[in-house]
Amino acid sequence: GQNIDQPTEMTATEGAIVQINCTYQTSGFNGLFWYQQHAGEAPTFLSYNVLDGLEEKGRFSSFLSRSKGYSYLLLKELQMKDSASYLCAVLDSNYQLIWGAGTKLIIKP
Amino acid sequence: IAGITQAPTSQILAAGRRMTLRCTQDMRHNAMYWYRQDLGLGLRLIHYSNTAGTTGKGEVPDGYSVSRANTDDFPLTLASAVPSQTSVYFCASSDARGGGTDTQYFGPGTRLTVL
Numbered sequence: 001g002q003n004i005d006q007p008t009e010m011t012a013t014e015g016a017i018v019q020i021n022c023t024y025q026t027s028g029f030n031g032l033f034w035y036q037q038h039a040g041e042a043p044t045f046l047s048y049n050v051l052d053g054l055e056e057k058g059r060f061s062s063f064l065s066r067s068k069g070y071s072y073l074l075l076k077e078l079q080m081k082d083s084a085s086y087l088c089a090v091l092d093s094n095y096q097l098i099w100g101a102g103t104k105l106i107i108k109p
Numbered sequence: 110i111a112g113i114t115q116a117p118t119s120q121i122l123a124a125g126r127r128m129t130l131r132c133t134q135d136m137r138h139n140a141m142y143w144y145r146q147d148l149g150l151g152l153r154l155i156h157y158s159n160t161a162g163t164t165g166k167g168e169v170p171d172g173y174s175v176s177r178a179n180t181d182d183f184p185l186t187l188a189s190a191v192p193s194q195t196s197v198y199f200c201a202s203s204d205a206r207g208g209g210t211d212t213q214y215f216g217p218g219t220r221l222t223v224l
Binding site for chain 2: 004030031033041042043044045048087089091095096097099100101102
């Protein structure tokens with residue numbers, strides 16, 4: 001079967017750095033997405049990785065290792081507004097997105 | 110402003126009633142999707158459409174139907190609502206030409222309660 005694993009919840013301090021991990025087992029791989037979802041709102045696109053390595057976008061970076069079925073989202077200089085759920089999703093061989101359950105990130109002052 | 114709109118924002122529905130959730134996009138995306146999101150579970154695909162005139166079943170299609178008469182609209186119908194269909198429903202669209210174009214953009218969601 002297809003499976004995406006992420007921690008259920010993480011807590012971090014304002015101004016710090018946090019890494020949210022995602023491991024996947026899917027039938028085929030055509031890319032990995034990270035989305036941010038604030039409570040009561042729709043998911044919004046953060047990043048897309050299809051090649052191994054690190055993609056940096058301002059305070060957010062996303063890393064992919066296809067051989068290990070592993071990705072992480074790195075958030076630097078955390079702000080209170082970063083409190084949200086972070087969803088990992090993999091595009092499988094049929095170009096369907098398989099979603100993880102999401103990681104709820106709590107930022108404390 | 111380009112994007113996806115959904116209606117209604119929220120709805121309370123008696124079990125057994127018929128309900129259509131509306132979704133419209135103005136980005137000329139060829140693919141559209143309906144998901145439900147329940148606490149503790151990931152987004153689950155109900156139905157999708159790769160292009161106008163075609164539809165497909167997702168992971169949890171039972172009790173739901175869709176149509177795609179044109180590029181912009183993708184309504185989701187619950188023929189006879191049951192309490193287990195209480196959920197938040199998101200519509201999404203993508204250009205779906207492979208790779209990064211498969212990025213999905215989401216509507217604001219419809220919160221549905223079936224009593």
